Amino acid sequence: TRTPVNVTVTGAAGQIGYALLFRIASGHLLGPDVPVNLRLLEITPALKAAEGTAMELDDCAFPLLKGITITDDAKTAFDGVNVALLVGARPRTKGMERGDLLEANGGIFKPQGEAINAGAADDVKVLVVGNPANTNALIAQQHAPDVPRERFTAMTRLDHNRALSQLAKKLGVAVTDIQNMTIWGNHSATQYPDLFHAKVGDKTAAEAVNDQAWLENDFIPTVAKRGAAIIEARGASSAASAANAAIDHVYDWVNGTEWTSMAIPSDGSYGVPEGIISSFPVRTSGGSYEIIQGLEIDEFSRARIDASVAELVEERDAVKGLGLI
Numbered sequence: 273t274r275t276p277v278n279v280t281v282t283g284a285a286g287q288i289g290y291a292l293l294f295r296i297a298s299g300h301l302l303g304p305d306v307p308v309n310l311r312l313l314e315i316t317p318a319l320k321a322a323e324g325t326a327m328e329l330d331d332c333a334f335p336l337l338k339g340i341t342i343t344d345d346a347k348t349a350f351d352g353v354n355v356a357l358l359v360g361a362r363p364r365t366k367g368m369e370r371g372d373l374l375e376a377n378g379g380i381f382k383p384q385g386e387a388i389n390a391g392a393a394d395d396v397k398v399l400v401v402g403n404p405a406n407t408n409a410l411i412a413q414q415h416a417p418d419v420p421r422e423r424f425t426a427m428t429r430l431d432h433n434r435a436l437s438q439l440a441k442k443l444g445v446a447v448t449d450i451q452n453m454t455i456w457g458n459h460s461a462t463q464y465p466d467l468f469h470a471k472v473g474d475k476t477a478a479e480a481v482n483d484q485a486w487l488e489n490d491f492i493p494t495v496a497k498r499g500a501a502i503i504e505a506r507g508a509s510s511a512a513s514a515a516n517a518a519i520d521h522v523y524d525w526v527n528g529t530e531w532t533s534m535a536i537p538s539d540g541s542y543g544v545p546e547g548i549i550s551s552f553p554v555r556t557s558g559g560s561y562e563i564i565q566g567l568e569i570d571e572f573s574r575a576r577i578d579a580s581v582a583e584l585v586e587e588r589d590a591v592k593g594l595g596l597i
């Protein structure tokens with residue numbers, strides 16, 4: 273029998289945690305025959321709620337779920353961790369400046385990076401979901417110098433999946449008819465969902481759409497501002513769809529895929545400054561990934577990628593200025 277994989281979820285008592293844990297335990301994160309141990313990390317006041325979720329996990333009698341640990345101690349949570357899902361973060365509240373937000377999140381992701389550095393398994397893979405996800409991933413990575421830096425990733429898969437759905441609707445095709453979708457840049461309103469490399473049959477998605485005004489004025493802003501539209505409609509931020517995207521991100525990283533979007537440390541490809549955690553088109557195989565190379569970037573795409581990357585550089589400089597990295 274296989275040794276269980278240790279999966280740590282931070283912010284486990286939050287709304288994404290609630291949508292995520294049951295799918296991990298039922299085999300959707302890693303595969304239908306991979307047993308898992310769950311480690312739930314929460315802040316002390318939320319431990320009781322995490323215990324309630326653990327009771328429900330018990331009540332599902334999931335065959336693959338071999339153990340649950342609930343803790344408010346990062347060292348305990350990340351000891352021996354194979355897959356770390358960093359969901360818990362400090363949201364921006366009224367009157368909070370960007371500096372305050374980055375500082376508050378530095379206070380979360382620095383100690384978590386240190387704990388991952390101290391105790392994680394050799395094959396650890398980290399996905400940061402908590403916002404600002406790209407920069408939080410950078411902070412954690414910078415405090416885990418013994419972990420290969422490419423193991424720190426941030427989530428743009430929800431944006432990727434949103435782009436697939438919007439495009440499929442526009443063209444009246446199935447999402448499975450679309451290949452090679454890419455989100456570039458930051459998981460923020462500056463992100464760039466790229467229809468010039470996405471394919472529908474033997475055409476690019478941009479050719480299939482053949483409507484530059486829709487692409488610029490409808491598609492890109494709809495994808496980029498979808499999070500706000502969900503809050504407006506639901507009265508709460510995306511949770512099940514975010515959990516689903518986290519599952520997709522890790523599943524594809526572990527099990528391989530020809531083309532997806534992940535925010536990863538740049539190696540300088542496509543003019544993105546080295547070290548910035550930015551979203552790229554990637555191919556995954558055997559538990560590792562590589563940036564898909566050789567795509568031609570026209571002027572329209574270049575300007576949008578540059579704008580999003582500039583925002584990431586600003587965030588990096590801001591956390592540097594605050595002494596967080």
Ligand code: NAI
Pocket residue numbers: 282283284285286287288289313314315318359360361362363380400401402403404405427428430431459509510511514
């Ligand atoms: P939530 O507020 O429902 O849950 C967050 C949980 O994190 C809370 O239970 C809180 O107690 C916990 N937490 C706070 N500090 C912690 C720490 N130091 N250690 C462990 N746990 C801690 O929020 P929700 O809706 O679950 O969202 C979580 C994060 O995911 C937010 O930052 C949100 O902005 C982000 N998000 C990212 C998306 C993406 O596409 N990258 C999409 C949707 C949400």
